Amino acid sequence: MLFRIITSLLETDLYKFSMGQAIYHQYPSYTTTWTFKCRNKDVHFTPEMVEEIKRQLRLYCELRFTEEELEYLRNIKWIQNSYVDFLRLWQPRYEDFVIGTDAECGLSIETSGTWLNTSMYEIPTLAIVNEVYFRMQYDYDDLLESFKERLEKKYEDVRSNRFCLGTFSEFGLRRRLSREAQELAVEKFSHLHDNEDKSCKSFFVGTSNVYLAKKFGITPVGTMAHEWIMCTGQGNHKHNPAYSNWYALDSWIKEYGVLNGIALTDTITTDCFLKDFQLTYATLFNGVRHDSADPIEWGEKMIEHYKSLGIDPMNKTLLFSDSLDFEKAAGIAAHFQGKAKVAFGIGTYIANDTKVPSLNIVMKTTFCNGQDVAKLSDVDGKGMCKNPEYVDYLKRSIKWRMDHE
Structure with missing residues (x-):
């Protein structure tokens, strides 16, 4: 090459x-x-x-x-x-x-x-x-053709409301077929960014790829990854690692206040995360991200947690990002309609869906x-x-x- x-x-x-x-x-x-x-x-x-x-x-x-x-x-x-x-x-x-x-x-x-x-x-x-x-x-050219065919079908599936995703973004850089393929996908879905077709029930927010967000004038998306909780919570030898989430959330709020706030829940299990995600943090963070286990069970657990703190879940975002395709995302969106705001970060399915x-x-x-x-x-x-x-x-x-x- x-x-x-x-x-x-x-x-x-x-x-x-x-x-x-x-x-x-x-x-x-x-x-x-x-x-x-x-x-x-x-x-x-x-x-x-x-x-x-x-x-x-x-x-x-x-x-x-x-x-x-x-x-x-x-x-x-x-x-x-x-x-x-x-x-x-x-x-x-x-x-x-x-x-x-x-x-x-x-x-x-x-x-x-x-x-x-x-x-x-x-x-x-x-x-x-x-x-x-x-x-x-x-044969890369052959793979790219199969990618383009599937991309066209995906776009039509959401544009025609076969799958109604609500708010979604593209998260596929790390596992994309190629730079060329990801750019084709982001450019394609950016037509849904302004949602000029008011009948379409899917809204493309942006991409995690900052370069492509800049190129197409759409929103770059993303807050924290597992490394943040692992290193802030476990990198200091004096810390009890069972409190990793507390150290991570505390440092994040010191840096950003109420800005840039979607918390990742599953680094050392969501149940342990909820021990630290109490009223102050649950209020300051805009929402939470799902990255493992059953998404419906996780979402219901988060809704109940917000309610137990006196917080209206409709004012918070549940961001799903675990191995999603459009059918799965649409099912999650339908389940939580009227219960909480939901959004989706969809990676490999958008950026590397081919015949192999x-x-x-x-x-x-x-x-x-x-x-x-x-x-x-x-x-x-x-x-x-x-x-x-x-x-x-x-x-x-x-x-x-x-x-x-």
């Missing part, structure tokens, strides 16, 4: 800037290690693919923010000048990457360094791995400040940690808290 897959440092998810600013102001000395994992058991990366991934990451590390890009970020109401000035100086470091072939799938990647640096590598790395794989494993299966790849924080950190999630299989003993310790800490508070 003779082109760059990542062409701009804006080509990442918005929540990397949301978290990045808070890291810059509150945790600039924290260090993290991130580990790549391919969950597909039948996928293998060839040595040629690994070499191309290395080349693309070197090209990515040559990029710098332009003044035009920095001005775009500055105009996002919660981004501060101090962070923009830091980004003017910031650059990715290829020296932070260790890339090899010593994994079951044929590809191993780890990044280590300051949290400020390594957090920014996750999304571009996954986008590069994904695009290299599909271009080198298959998509990859299930992740890159997660595995160490913070030299200490193990873990995501448990609300279901088995979505967690990730290198040390089973630490997972056992974390689970026991949570159980003690749940049993004794």
